[in-house]
Amino acid sequence: LHSAPPPADMESYAFYLPDAFAADERAHPPVLSTFQAFNLAMTRRSARNVDSSVSWSRAVRLFASSRALGIRASTYLALATQLAAERRRPGRRTRRRTFQAVLAFDVFMAQLERSRPDFATFFSNHVASAMHRYWAATYPTDYDELDLDDDWTTAHAEEIPWAMDQADTMLARLVAFADAHPEHQVWTASSMGQRATMAQALETAVYLVEPATFMRRLGMPDGCWEARPAMLPQTNVVVDGALASRFERELTKVHLVDKPLR
Numbered sequence: 001l002h003s004a005p006p007p008a009d010m011e012s013y014a015f016y017l018p019d020a021f022a023a024d025e026r027a028h029p030p031v032l033s034t035f036q037a038f039n040l041a042m043t044r045r046s047a048r049n050v051d052s053s054v055s056w057s058r059a060v061r062l063f064a065s066s067r068a069l070g071i072r073a074s075t076y077l078a079l080a081t082q083l084a085a086e087r088r089r090p091g092r093r094t095r096r097r098t099f100q101a102v103l104a105f106d107v108f109m110a111q112l113e114r115s116r117p118d119f120a121t122f123f124s125n126h127v128a129s130a131m132h133r134y135w136a137a138t139y140p141t142d143y144d145e146l147d148l149d150d151d152w153t154t155a156h157a158e159e160i161p162w163a164m165d166q167a168d169t170m171l172a173r174l175v176a177f178a179d180a181h182p183e184h185q186v187w188t189a190s191s192m193g194q195r196a197t198m199a200q201a202l203e204t205a206v207y208l209v210e211p212a213t214f215m216r217r218l219g220m221p222d223g224c225w226e227a228r229p230a231m232l233p234q235t236n237v238v239v240d241g242a243l244a245s246r247f248e249r250e251l252t253k254v255h256l257v258d259k260p261l262r
Helices: 032-045 056-064 073-088 090-115 126-138 150-156 159-180 211-217 241-251
Strands: 225-228 236-239
Touching (some): 032 056, 090 126, 090 159, 126 150, 126 159
Antiparallel strands (some): 225 236
């Protein structure tokens, strides 16, 4: 996950578009920064739960650059259908996590077609995201004890299959590209599996809402550390090398509900 700034030789890539954990909106070629600005604005608001708002100013710039970015009309139609569905069934806005990948894949495929690089990768977390959250809704019989109400399981029973359908569509487009250009191959890789884990409603969560205060309390002066994007409730910081060992020692002294931080 690209929480670090882009490499200094970014322009030497055929194209370079970091994921939603990028430190800033820099990308190559520069037109991709229009997409990345929208991408980061939307995902920052939804670091744990999906925010229902839209960054309309960035969305307008994105739409104006659609032809250069390669975002298809069918994708916008699917987005419009999604926004309409959210009005009828607010729970459907969880699918925005997947639409982040759908939009990004349009941009990726356009660059792949135009530049035909020797090697390119596309990363998406949307299937894993659906599996982590909705396994109990799709596969309730996997659990001896299901502490979730029927309304929740009914509302989200199709989230994993729907996310898989989007991945299947992406893979089909890649296979079609490779069929049309036999010098290319398609590889897929997954970092994890999934199975039934916990089926209980989450009642409490702890967030670090004032990282600057937290860092000062641990003896880390302002200017010696930098916050980086993270998936809540995690918090990522980069600390000056000279203070890294001290910071690690201080963290071992922090306890929550009489238990040390992991």
